[in-house]
Amino acid sequence: MDGREIEGVVGLDAPPLYREVQRFRQWYFYVPILIVTGLVWYQFIQQIVLKHPLGEQPVPDWVAWTLGLVFGIGFPLFAAVARMITEVHPGVLRVRVYPFRWAKILLSDIRGAEPRQYSALREYGGWGIRTSLKNGRAYNASGNRGIQLVLSDGRRVLIGTQEPDQLMAALLTARGSMRSKKTKRERTGTRERTGG
Secondary structure (H helix, E strand, O other), X not given: OOOOOOOOOOOOOOOOOEEEEEEOOXXXXXXXXXXXXXXXXXXXXXXXXXXXXXXXXXXXXXXXXXXXXXXXXXXXXXXXXXXXXXXXXXXXXXXXXXXXXXXXXXXXXXXXXXXXXXXXHHHHOOOEEEEEOOOEEEEEOOOOEEEEEEEOOOOEEEEEOOOXXXXXXXXXXXXXXXXXXXXXXXXXXXXXXXXX
């Protein structure tokens, strides 16, 4: 999560043990996007297409084009592709609010994990990648269920999910497979040192 390399984690190229893709489904996520997009398109059509600039001091045409591209096309395109992806691999939990980069949490850094209900608005101020002084960080896209993680350094991370039981089971399985691989390496290393 803090950007350091993940050492000793194998299998990130293999299919994950668990994968969940969630879309942002709150109507209040889409309403502001529709309003802004509609206003920008109205302004663009009036000024560029119909040659009837709005107001006494209209924006230059290049600004109308820029606004049209960024907010008329880019903003709704972002809303269409935005989603949260959660993956569990042996040794690591990966979370991504697409199109942003992956956040990675080593399973060995997780001190505790439990399913819980939460209020995204009240506890974290909304959905997406959120940080709260009281509750820590949250990765969520919709709903009110998640897995509350407590990391070894005391930080709290909430992973929103529509499948808390499956995610919890995958975390336990991945952590167990990580332990069994570590135990095999330790036994092999002991045999090599003792000459057996």
